[in-house]
Amino acid sequence: MLDKEFFTEYGEANQYEIQEVVGKGSYGVVAAAIDTHTGERVAIKKINDVFEHVSDATRILREIKLLRLLRHPDIVEIKHIMLPPCRREFKDIYVVFELMESDLHQVIKANDDLTPGHFQFFLYQLLRALKYIHAANVFHRDLKPKNILANADCKLKICDFGLARASFSDTPSAIFWTDYVATRWYRAPELCGSFFSKYTPAIDIWSIGCIFAEMLTGKPLFPGKNVVQQLDLITDLLGTPSSESIARIRNEKARRYMNNMAKKPRVPFSQKFPNADPLALGLLERLLAFDPRNRCSAEEALADPYFFSLTNMEDEPSTQPIPKLEFEFERRNLTKDSIRELIYREILEYHPQMLQEYLDGVDRMSFMYPSGVDQFKQQFAHLEEDYGKGERSTPLRRQYASVPRERVCAHIDDDDDENSDLEKHAAAAIARTSLRSPMSSRGTKDVVMTLKPNGPSKQNYRGCAPLNCSGISAPKVSA
Numbered sequence: 001m002l003d004k005e006f007f008t009e010y011g012e013a014n015q016y017e018i019q020e021v022v023g024k025g026s027y028g029v030v031a032a033a034i035d036t037h038t039g040e041r042v043a044i045k046k047i048n049d050v051f052e053h054v055s056d057a058t059r060i061l062r063e064i065k066l067l068r069l070l071r072h073p074d075i076v077e078i079k080h081i082m083l084p085p086c087r088r089e090f091k092d093i094y095v096v097f098e099l100m101e102s103d104l105h106q107v108i109k110a111n112d113d114l115t116p117g118h119f120q121f122f123l124y125q126l127l128r129a130l131k132y133i134h135a136a137n138v139f140h141r142d143l144k145p146k147n148i149l150a151n152a153d154c155k156l157k158i159c160d161f162g163l164a165r166a167s168f169s170d171t172p173s174a175i176f177w178t179d180y181v182a183t184r185w186y187r188a189p190e191l192c193g194s195f196f197s198k199y200t201p202a203i204d205i206w207s208i209g210c211i212f213a214e215m216l217t218g219k220p221l222f223p224g225k226n227v228v229q230q231l232d233l234i235t236d237l238l239g240t241p242s243s244e245s246i247a248r249i250r251n252e253k254a255r256r257y258m259n260n261m262a263k264k265p266r267v268p269f270s271q272k273f274p275n276a277d278p279l280a281l282g283l284l285e286r287l288l289a290f291d292p293r294n295r296c297s298a299e300e301a302l303a304d305p306y307f308f309s310l311t312n313m314e315d316e317p318s319t320q321p322i323p324k325l326e327f328e329f330e331r332r333n334l335t336k337d338s339i340r341e342l343i344y345r346e347i348l349e350y351h352p353q354m355l356q357e358y359l360d361g362v363d364r365m366s367f368m369y370p371s372g373v374d375q376f377k378q379q380f381a382h383l384e385e386d387y388g389k390g391e392r393s394t395p396l397r398r399q400y401a402s403v404p405r406e407r408v409c410a411h412i413d414d415d416d417d418e419n420s421d422l423e424k425h426a427a428a429a430i431a432r433t434s435l436r437s438p439m440s441s442r443g444t445k446d447v448v449m450t451l452k453p454n455g456p457s458k459q460n461y462r463g464c465a466p467l468n469c470s471g472i473s474a475p476k477v478s479a
Contacts, residue, residue: 014036015035015036015037016033016034016035016036016042016044016096017033017034017036018031018032018033018044018379018380018383019031019032019033019034019041020032020383021383021384022043024384027047027048027056027060028045028046028047028048028092029045029046029048029380029383029384030043030044030045030046031043031044031046031380031383032099033096035096041099042079042096042097042098042099043096043097043098043099043100044094044095044096044097045094045095045096045097046092046093046094046380047060047092047093047094047095048091048092049091049092050090050091050092050093050340050343051091051336051339051340054334054335054336054339057334057336057339057340057343058329058334058339059162059163060093060162060343061329061339061342061343061346062161062162062164062165062327062330063160063161063162063164064078064081064095064343064346064347065326065327065346066138066161066164066166066322067161068346068349069136069322069326070132070133070136070138070161070319072129072132072133072317072319073157074125074126074128074129074132074156074157074158075129075132075133075157075158075159076097076098076149076157076158076159077097077098077157078095078096078097078350079096079097079098080095080096080350081093081094081095081096081346081347081349081350082094082095082096082347083347083348083351083354084344084347087341087344088337088340090340090344093343093347098157100149100150100151100155100157101150101151101152102149102150102151102152103145103146103147103148103149103150104122104145104146104148104149104150104156104211105144105145105146105148106150107145107150108145108214108215108218109218112218114215116276116277116280118154118215119212119215119216119277119280120277120280120306120307120309120310121154121310122154122156122212122215123208123212123215123283124302124307124310124311125155125156126143126148126156126158126208126211126212127208127298127301127302128298128302128315128316129157129158130201130204130205130208130298131297131298131299131302131316131318132317132318132319133158133204134201134204134297134298135318135319135320135321136166136319136320136321136322137166137167137168137321137322138164138165138166138167138322139164139165139167139199139201139203139204140158140161140163140164140204140207141163141164141165141203141204142160142162142163142164142183143158143186143204143207143208143211144183144185144186144207144211145211145214147159147160148211166322166324166326166327168324168327184224184226184227184230185210185220185221185222185223185224185230186206186207186210186211187203187206187207187230188202188203188206188207188292189206189230189231189234189290190202190203190292191203192227192230192231192234192254199292200292201297201298202292202293202295203292204298205287205295205296205297205298205301206287206288206292206295208287208298209284209287209288209295210222210288212280212284212287213273213284213288216273216275216276216280216284217273221233221237222234222237228257231257231258231261234290235261235264235290236264236267237266237267237272238266238267238288238289238290239264239265239266239267240258240261240262240263240264241258241290241291242291245290245291246258246259248291269281269284269285277306279304279305279306280306282304282305282306283296283301283304283306286300286301286304287301299316302316329342345358
């Protein structure tokens with residue numbers, strides 16, 4: 001009886017029936033599946049060879065820990081993490097997420113009939129999530145349309161916290177931010193040239209501003225090919241920063257480049273976005289202030305007149321800062337064995353009985369769970385093989401037939417040598433550099449949003465109960 005109970009706990013791979021691969025990247029594969037116990041559709045992210053590189057394993061640990069601690073209706077939820085077969089030898093992990101049909105990138109590309117009501121509702125959800133995230137002293141640092149999952153009922157959820165960080169007042173910022181490699185198009189200007197000594201939640205506010213502008217126009221606002229062109233595109237719209245803002249730039253090459261840049265006037269947002277709601281543009285200007293000190297916070301943005309018909313404090317929960325102890329591992333030099341133990345400990349949060357035994361010092365982890373997991377791995381391997389050949393061996397069962405059937409994430413832009421670029425262009429900047437803005441070469445796939453003609457209503461929004469919505473988010477493989 002004890003063995004049966006024990007193996008039932010471990011043989012949970014039999015609980016899921018794999019349906020199709022919906023995404024693939026350098027970290028692994030995401031497959032849509034059905035929970036045979038509940039009938040619910042979920043997304044299972046298989047992360048391969050977790051411990052091949054300690055830096056990658058640390059990122060995975062950070063992400064699953066943050067998603068456990070940040071519980072909010074506008075943030076993707078981890079429903080379960082499958083218990084590995086052996087505590088000290090496992091290499092792959094399977095994370096079960098909520099499932100959603102698409103992402104904001106596909107929604108923007110495929111829907112040219114979105115209304116001002118949609119734009120308002122989308123931005124409201126993103127700022128509501130940011131208010132919560134920043135209250136926890138967490139910076140996402142990689143906000144972009146592909147990292148925002150979407151459902152056909154207009155529900156959005158922020159995902160991919162692999163580059164996120166929990167901020168603590170005694171953390172040296174030079175160490176804290178050295179691995180920032182987020183997508184350039186949505187990167188705040190202070191991250192383009194190491195402008196300031198301490199970064200703030202305003203870096204996420206800038207990204208949200210870029211995303212909102214992309215909603216309004218259907219194309220990226222600042223599609224720079226390198227850090228120099230990125231700064232040129234930003235200043236083409238916002239004008240030359242004030243001498244006070246330039247003086248605060250700590251990077252000498254970046255400061256020299258900005259000082260030598262030809263003076264540019266600010267372009268009125270009403271001219272750049274002629275068809276947009278004036279209230280929307282008023283808020284957009286607050287989100288896209290060049291100097292981070294002049295950007296509004298997420299909480300301040302939610303109180304903007306633009307959201308008069310939506311805002312309600314009861315729908316905008318906050319939280320306490322994340323305990324510093326949760327991220328003590330960031331201060332240590334981790335080995336593969338130590339990071340494996342930390343990830344195993346995090347997985348046990350989804351297995352209460354095993355967690356209690358672990359805390360009590362009971363080591364029953366030498367057992368291997370039965371053939372269910374091997375069968376599960378074979379399903380994944382078979383689907384991956386067909387996915388690579390462009391074939392499908394299982395029927396598609398997506399709820400919305402017009403939603404993209406595949407979402408393969410593009411690689412995160414590699415950082416350019418920013419200091420080198422700035423140095424090369426500083427002298428030439430006296431005579432204004434004229435660089436063309438490349439257009440994104442993203443593929444277009446049909447997405448149909450089942451929405452009311454006048455956009456979503458406040459009542460519809462509240463109809464989605466926090467933390468237990470039925471049609472919720474799928475993870476995406478970070479490239």
